[in-house]
Amino acid sequence: xxxxxxxxxxxxxxxxxxxxxxxxxxxxxxxxxxxxxxxxxxxxxxxxxxxxxxxxxxxxxxxxxxxxxxxxxxxxxxxxxxxxxxxxxxxxxxxxxxxxxxxxxxxxxxxxxxxxxxxxxxxxxxxxxxxxxxxxxxxxxxxxxxxxxxxxxxxxxxxxxxxxxxxxxxxxxxxxxxxxxxxxxxxxxxxxxxxxxxxxxxxxxxxxxxxxxxxxxxxxxxxxxxxxxxxxxxxxxxxxxxxxxxxxxxxxxxxxxxxxxxxxxxxxxxxxxxxxxxxxxxxxxxxxxxxxxxxxxxxxxxxxxxxxxxxxxxxxxxxxx
Numbered sequence: 001x002x003x004x005x006x007x008x009x010x011x012x013x014x015x016x017x018x019x020x021x022x023x024x025x026x027x028x029x030x031x032x033x034x035x036x037x038x039x040x041x042x043x044x045x046x047x048x049x050x051x052x053x054x055x056x057x058x059x060x061x062x063x064x065x066x067x068x069x070x071x072x073x074x075x076x077x078x079x080x081x082x083x084x085x086x087x088x089x090x091x092x093x094x095x096x097x098x099x100x101x102x103x104x105x106x107x108x109x110x111x112x113x114x115x116x117x118x119x120x121x122x123x124x125x126x127x128x129x130x131x132x133x134x135x136x137x138x139x140x141x142x143x144x145x146x147x148x149x150x151x152x153x154x155x156x157x158x159x160x161x162x163x164x165x166x167x168x169x170x171x172x173x174x175x176x177x178x179x180x181x182x183x184x185x186x187x188x189x190x191x192x193x194x195x196x197x198x199x200x201x202x203x204x205x206x207x208x209x210x211x212x213x214x215x216x217x218x219x220x221x222x223x224x225x226x227x228x229x230x231x232x233x234x235x236x237x238x239x240x241x242x243x244x245x246x247x248x249x250x251x252x253x254x255x256x257x258x259x260x261x262x263x264x265x266x267x268x269x270x271x272x273x274x275x276x277x278x279x280x281x282x283x284x285x286x287x288x289x290x291x292x293x294x295x296x297x298x299x300x301x302x303x304x305x306x307x308x309x310x311x312x313x314x315x316x317x318x319x320x321x
Contacts, residue, residue: 024080031073034066039084047081048074 020037024030035044044061046053048069053059061067067082074080154160195201197215208224222228230237232253239249246263259267268275285291 018086020084020086022082024074024082026074026076026078026080028076029073030069032066032068033080033082035061035082035084037084037086038064039082040064040086043085045083045085047083049079 020035020039022035022037024033039061041062041064044055044067046055046059046061046067046069048058053069055061058071059067059069069080193201195212197213200210200212203209203211204224206224208222208226209228210219210221210223212219220228235253237251238244238247240247247258247260247265249260250258252258257269258265264277266277268277
């Protein structure tokens with residue numbers, strides 16, 4: 001049955017066709033004809049009076065638009081039919097068992113879904129026109145740099161591994177867990193935490209303890225209501241100069257407290273009292289117990305509460321001037 005303008009099947013102007021046909025009725029001798037809907041070279045057949053012509057021997061078709069009849073052309077009364085095997089626009093393709101090859105561009109106005117085990121999709125390494133407000137879900141993301149203008153939220157992330165420097169310009173808040181500073185590099189710093197002058201390390205919910213350096217001196221300040229305690233699991237707590245070249249003070253567990261001068265111990269507490277190495281100079285001595293000395297010097301004029309007579313308890317009788 002003829003379809004619309006006398007064409008069998010689809011009209012040549014249709015875009016979604018698999019075969020395009022066009023008939024020609026020459027008047028007189030005609031050699032050149034134009035196929036209205038165009039064709040793909042190599043996919044064009046010509047029939048004259050129902051007999052299929054041979055490409056190259058009976059006709060030529062090479063420019064995708066026109067064809068020429070050889071051997072003197074077509075005559076008056078001949079009926080020519082050109083058939084072009086054309087690409088088509090598929091509205092829906094399902095259950096296709098073969099492969100699709102696209103030599104030009106593939107445009108998808110809707111969504112593309114890839115399913116099945118072993119699915120492999122290769123894309124260009126450069127992303128073009130990825131903009132707007134799309135939602136992206138990826139498994140692994142590798143890039144050189146990323147800029148975010150909003151809030152970046154990590155859900156269920158157990159570890160963030162950065163081989164470079166992480167810069168937080170608005171501060172770093174850790175509400176749970178620990179901050180571990182490892183060896184190798186600095187945390188703005190590294191195995192060492194660096195604080196500039198007057199930058200304080202603050203501890204306690206009420207900011208009870210501060211440690212900082214003013215530029216000229218170092219401070220450990222207890223601002224809380226409790227005590228400042230220095231403790232050790234070892235046998236002593238020592239206060240030393242610099243890297244420990246000289247001892248200034250030493251506090252031994254369950255034992256003595258020591259004060260040192262120029263790395264030499266001068267004062268030490270004992271079970272019975274104190275031991276002083278060297279001369280003890282005092283403006284006065286007020287003792288409630290016994291004061292024992294190997295010798296006394298001076299006139300003894302200022303001694304008080306001495307016995308009235310010079311017996312063995314009379315200290316003036318024992319003075320050697």
